[in-house]
Amino acid sequence: MSSPPPHETYTELLLTKKLGYPLYYPDPCTNALRSGWSGVSIGDVGIINDLGGYDFKFNVIEKPIIVPDPTSDELDMPGVYREAVGETGSMANGLPLHAELSFLDGLPQFQHIMLEERDIRYIDKAHHPGAVIGKHITNTLSVNGKILPQIP
């Protein structure tokens, strides 16, 4: 019996963590990035490809825009709001990224969009903000070969 592709094992095992569908290729696809996409966001419509990556097609609630480069201070706060300097007239796969074309039967009727955001990290914040999610594994964190007290 031949072994399944690595991404199938990965997806199968990490699905049990109930955080969602695990992507084996988490990198944002560069083609869509070039046209103003900034990685997966709420309202994206796309395809989960055979490799375990996400191919973005369009977004149903947002229109991508250009904002100025972030300052070094803002790099520590990824969510900080910045004023837009213009809209992208960009195309993704030959289709406009904005919503009009994606709603052949009319425009969406959205009420308030509310997002919940949570941080995923070790409980023991003093050591490191990192986290390890796994199945059939145990994990420890060590500094210079010395294993830190067990992260809860």
Added chain:
Amino acid sequence: MARFYRRSRNAVQFLRTFYTNLPLHRPIRAGLTFNIECSSEKAASLILPNGATRMDVHDEQLGQFFNLARQHGASWLRLFPFTGTSLCLVTGCVKTSSWALMSLYGYSKSGGLSMKFGVAPGAGPITWTWLEAGPADTRHSTDTDDSNRNHCVFLRGIMISKKDPKKWIWRSRQNKEQVNLDVLGTSKNLPFNMGGGNSASGSTTGAPTSGGSSSSNSGGQHNAALRNLSQNVDGGDTDSKSVITPDIGSEYLAGDIDIEPLTEVPVVSYSSLSAWLGLI
């Protein structure tokens, strides 16, 4: 000048409240190593050196996305006829700036397998890499200093696919636009009534390519479908058949990772959204 692209925040406003002053990103420290011990012939893990941010549409809003998918799913599928049979409308994700993952299958050596992910020794630029991986298949992000959390490691959403062709024959007499809607990768209870007759199903599918996703056809059957909210994947992983906890957060708190709220609930007015959409 390189342009920095970011999504419009007009449609979705964030009111961020930080409960901690700790930065979300820390510089790489030499000597820091993540040690992974595999105890089974099959194992997988995801290392998030700088943590991650989990984003979700508020529970009460999920109904809107389902209605949207039900209404427009068929036309969206027609837009991409050659790229696959199903589309995914994202309603939640876990995003990070740096990650390392590994997948192991068929490792039979006794004593387990030890793996290490950390800073490679030696001169030159400090980068994280897999120091020991054995026979496992590994990947890691190339740019661990990227402060934009735009790498998506977990995806939740609504899978939109064509109806089963066998059932298409009689359904086409009622409504040609009907599509299958499946919940992707979540065990969360959907806090709304699907309604709408048999135009959508509330079944779950773990892997979109598994092809084994069942569907319950009426909205009234939605609760019955929720009882089957387990991962619909093939394989002998007994743990995946354990009792499903509906609330992801509390279950996860009992584990090794803390999930804490970072934001207050943002609100966007309908008028600004409809203005953007060109309704007024």
